[in-house]
Amino acid sequence: MNVDLIFQIAGVGIIVAVLNQLLTRAGREEQALLTTLAGLVVVLFIVTQQIGELFDTVKSIFNL
Amino acid sequence: MIRLVGAAMTGLACAYTGIRLRMNLRKRVESLADIRASLELLEGEINFSVNKLKTAFTRADRNGLFALAGEKIDTLGADMAWRAALDEMKTRLCLTDADADILKTLGARLGRTDTDDQIKNIRYVKTLAARCEEESRAEYERFAKLYSSGGILIGLFIVIMLI
Numbered sequence: 001m002n003v004d005l006i007f008q009i010a011g012v013g014i015i016v017a018v019l020n021q022l023l024t025r026a027g028r029e030e031q032a033l034l035t036t037l038a039g040l041v042v043v044l045f046i047v048t049q050q051i052g053e054l055f056d057t058v059k060s061i062f063n064l
Numbered sequence: 065m066i067r068l069v070g071a072a073m074t075g076l077a078c079a080y081t082g083i084r085l086r087m088n089l090r091k092r093v094e095s096l097a098d099i100r101a102s103l104e105l106l107e108g109e110i111n112f113s114v115n116k117l118k119t120a121f122t123r124a125d126r127n128g129l130f131a132l133a134g135e136k137i138d139t140l141g142a143d144m145a146w147r148a149a150l151d152e153m154k155t156r157l158c159l160t161d162a163d164a165d166i167l168k169t170l171g172a173r174l175g176r177t178d179t180d181d182q183i184k185n186i187r188y189v190k191t192l193a194a195r196c197e198e199e200s201r202a203e204y205e206r207f208a209k210l211y212s213s214g215g216i217l218i219g220l221f222i223v224i225m226l227i
Contacts (some may be wrong), residue, residue, distance in 0.1 A: 011224040015217050022217075026210040042225070 005050065009043050071227055075219035082215015088158045089204045089211070095157035096197040098126040099167065103190045106130070110182055117142055117175050129153045146171035163200075166192045 016039030023032035058064075102124045109120035121134030129149055136145035147168050154164050166189070173185040 008224055008227075012221065015221045015224070019214065019217050022210050022213055026206050028210075 005046065009046065012039055012043055015039075067227065071223040074226070075216075075223050078219025078222065079212075079216045082212045082218075085211040085215070086208045089200070089208055091158040092160070092163075092200045093197065093204050095127060095159060096163065096193055096200055099129065100190060100193045100197060102126045102130050103170075103186055103193065107183055107186045107190070110179060110186070114179075127157065129157065142175035143171035146174065163196050166196060 016036055019035050020032045023029070023035060105124035105126075106120055109115050109124055113120070113123075115123070118134045118137045121130045121137065125131040125134070132153060133146045133149035136148055139145075140148060150159075150164050150167055153159075154161075159167075169192075170185065170189045173182055175182075177185075
């Protein structure tokens with residue numbers, strides 16, 4: 001398993017959390033929400049690529 | 065190695081942008097404070113020294129704005145000189161369009177009416193400038209930390225995504 005991927009997702013999570021806190025304290029709640037959503041989309045994008053690879057592997061194993 | 069250098073450069077560029085935005089906020093506060101002090105001096109120059117506007121502007125100068133307006137007075141007249149100087153120095157002094165619009169009201173009566181009327185106008189603009197200064201100070205306190213930390217964090221985010 002690729003451990004770098006886990007660290008990458010954790011890094012994105014930490015950065016998005018800190019940015020969210022900063023923006024909320026500056027009174028920019030809407031931008032904080034947008035940042036969180038952007039982080040979520042980025043992480044989902046990374047994860048879906050991996051899930052796609054998993055499905056391809058499963059298909060090749062069972063000759064589907 | 066090249067990847068690391070690229071990552072460092074990206075991170076540094078983002079951090080610099082954030083710090084630059086913070087410095088612009090600080091510069092706006094300083095500029096408005098200087099302009100308010102200059103207006104105070106200009107009021108004194110007009111009220112007590114009874115100098116010509118050009119001399120009064122040059123002597124009241126704190127950050128280059130009034131000196132520039134003073135230089136242009138002979139060719140453009142007081143109002144247009146003040147407006148032109150503001151337009152020219154607006155970016156350098158980090159003033160917003162709203163700040164510039166408020167300050168432009170100073171030129172309307174300069175050198176056209178009697179001393180009392182000019183003093184009243186200067187005091188009025190001084191009050192407005194003080195309000196702008198308070199507003200900019202509040203903005204600095206709210207957003208200074210956000211800009212500098214935000215710049216560094218966004219830089220880190222880009223680096224993490226690219227490596």
